[in-house]
Amino acid sequence: MSIISFPLIVQQQFTWHILQTVVNIFAVPVFGTIIVPLVMLGYFGQRFPIIVDSANAIIHFFAALIDWLAVLPGNIVIGKIPELCTTLLIVFGFCMFCREKIIVSRARLIWLLLLASTILIIKRPLTGEFTTFDIGQGDAALIRTPLNHTVTVVDTGGQVTFGEKQSWQVKQYERSKGETVIVNYLHSLGIDTIDHLILTHHDQDHIGNAKEILRFMHVKKILMPAGMRSQQSFKAQILPYLKKTEVFEVTESNQVNDLPLHIYHPLTVGQAGNEDSIALYGVLGGMRVLTAGDLDRAGERLLAERHPEMRVDLVKLGHHGSRTATDPITFSK
Structure with a gap:
């Protein structure tokens, strides 16, 4: 069965x-x-x-x-098996119960080879991707390079609540979007390890689901803006859920060798607020990409001044598309 x-x-x-x-x-x-x-x-x-x-x-x-x-x-992440392969695995699975031993032995061999090749294709894709999640409240994105050489998650989203919930608003059994959207999608790609979990700043709608990511995935490194380790948000939302994950506070001068994008911001140690958001820039699939968390217009103008050679094909709008960020004058140059 x-x-x-x-x-x-x-x-x-x-x-x-x-x-x-x-x-x-x-x-x-x-x-x-x-x-x-x-x-x-x-x-x-x-x-x-x-x-x-x-x-x-x-x-x-x-x-x-x-x-x-x-x-x-003991949980093994395999990935989403294509429907054709699923059908063939079921057919050859039934063949294992035939009375003819030659059919059984060949069915077992084909079943194992088909499963192994399918898993290899899922886990080592020839192409990479830059995907933003429909996470509801907040930001979350995935960057993975070809063959899944590096897997990077930028922010995790998180539900922001204002005031205490009434008793009728509290659900007794509820899964977060971090589990049902982010982890579920990563598992569908056969991914069980995140090389870099980047928390651009300490707002709840950017780090709120990090505990689910840390619970269900193996995370090698967490990158966050310098100064965030001392913030209460880190101590309450991240620190209790860390296992063997390494934590790095970064600025523009602290580049990570295997990170697919370059760190352009923050410039100095701060309080991990919007103005201290981590900004990432680089080339993915031939496209020049910029993503900068909730960095405000002043911060974006500073990036443009410090890097006049920077050209952008794809920009993830700052602060969820708020008018306080993504300065049209800056990005028209």
Whole structure:
């Protein structure tokens, strides 16, 4: 059953946990004999809050247990298998159960070769990409070079809240966009490691989802503007979730050798605010790219003055397209 279901599951969730087959042996009977009846009981017993609350508590416990098992060591990121390959893997999987031994042995060999070649193509693409995420609140972007030589994520987005939420606004079980959008997309590309996580400055809508990135991905380096390590936002939002990730505070004078773009800003140590945002410039796929977080117009004009040779084909609008940034006079020159 695992051989047949494997390509279908990976095609949808992009990963396979080595404990998945074992867990399914126990989870499927529990789901059928406990979870489904609880859902029906909660639906038809809506007049009795104690029944609904009890059913929800058990279902949430079951979901939390599955989530806990999912983050245990052993999760293998494979990527999104194309539909044609998925179909072929299923067909050859069924062939493994034929009575003819010669068919079984050849089916196993073809199945393994097809899976291995597919994973290789997914994980070592010939082209790179610059992608911005539809993250809702804030900024988040991915830069990866051909063959996934380097994988860089610039900011993570994050929900900004004003004041305390009312009790009816608090969801008991909710996944952030960092997990459902960023991590999910990276896994679909077969990416399990981020070489550089760049946090351009300390605003919540740029670093709020960093904890999910650090939880579900292996992050080698975090780059942030010089002065951010002393800020409360770093101590609360980043520091508690660090594992073996190296943290670097950078300025224009601190270039990172394997970073696909050059650091053009900040120039000095600051408070990691908008005016201290990390600005990146370089060539990607033949296009000259500039992305500068929430850097204001004064900062952009300073960049133009310090680098008069700089020409830009693609600019990620500053401060979410706010009129306080992306000076039209500066970028028309």
